[in-house]
Amino acid sequence: MLRVSTQVTGTAVDLGAINDAERAALDLPLGGELVRFAEAVAYRDADALTRTRKALLDAGGAQVLVDAAGVAANFQRMVRIADATGIPVDNMSSDLSAEIRSRLSLDQFASARNTPGALS
């Protein structure tokens, strides 16, 4: 979805930003603060949460923080729905899907086995 939204808006965002707060900060407004906050939520790191919550609040304001908390919480759920039910990726054959899997090394994840052809 990140790739699609960058294409629709004509914005240059390197997919590496997903795993690199410094790169995210260069590509998107609040990118660094958002990535660090998302990491703290996903790792349930209380100290990091306190720190990154304040940083995001100071940089973006209360509504940005609330929106980011909602999205992070939502995707803590989504990944578990996908893995608990073993659903495969919908569009394995598309070039976009292949590019994203390659750039982010997704084929290394254990749940890749749920998608036929992902581990070949």
Added chain:
Amino acid sequence: MAAFDYQRASIPIRSDLPAAHRRYWDRLAKPGTWWTGVERVAIARESRNAVTCAFCAARRVALSPYAFAGEHEHAHALPTRVVDAVHRIVTDQARITRAWVSDNAANGLSNEAYVELAGIVVAVLSIDEFHRALGLELEPLPEPIPGEPSGYRPTHLAHDIGFVPTIPPEGAVGPEADLWPGGRTANVLRALTLVPDALRDWRHLSAAQYLSFDEMRNFEQSRDRSLNRMQIELVAARVSAINECFY
């Protein structure tokens, strides 16, 4: 005092979030499709126990979760197999396998009950994670409402994706006609459809925490969000990557 009274929070929280969370709490307390209200709230309690379960933490770093013995820290209100399913979905979901789900089904935790359980676990987890993210106290669990589960099973099911039967794209008809608009769907929407109410709950929570179905087609700026779509998806992608989600 009403549940999810975010007036106590140090920052303003848009009203659709407590409304969605309150709606889910109301539904959690009631008898579901395969579990009673008492059992549903007990499953919710276990999803909280899993976050701090020492056995889960140790198993999470074991080479294989299937050759690691021990006992979960739990409330002793549910069968061991059910407790393990709840804890595994919270703490080690990436290593869930078809064989494990099938073994559960052959030993008392049916596919139907498992899907409803998974829906409860992830809904409660996401509401709790929202609270943790903002530094809010977790909401007390609701008081269960007596009654029996409905036992409803959709008519149109296929076993063409994933570990459990799901409603196929063309199967959202009759009582399930509301599940996806226009006959277009995705595997993640189909995932919980063995228990259609689990998808309905998913949609309500997602509409507040992430985006509604309609807004998911808007790849620029949603009118009710302060983050643009790229910023939203950056957060989503980072959380998914840390959870090693291939999907």
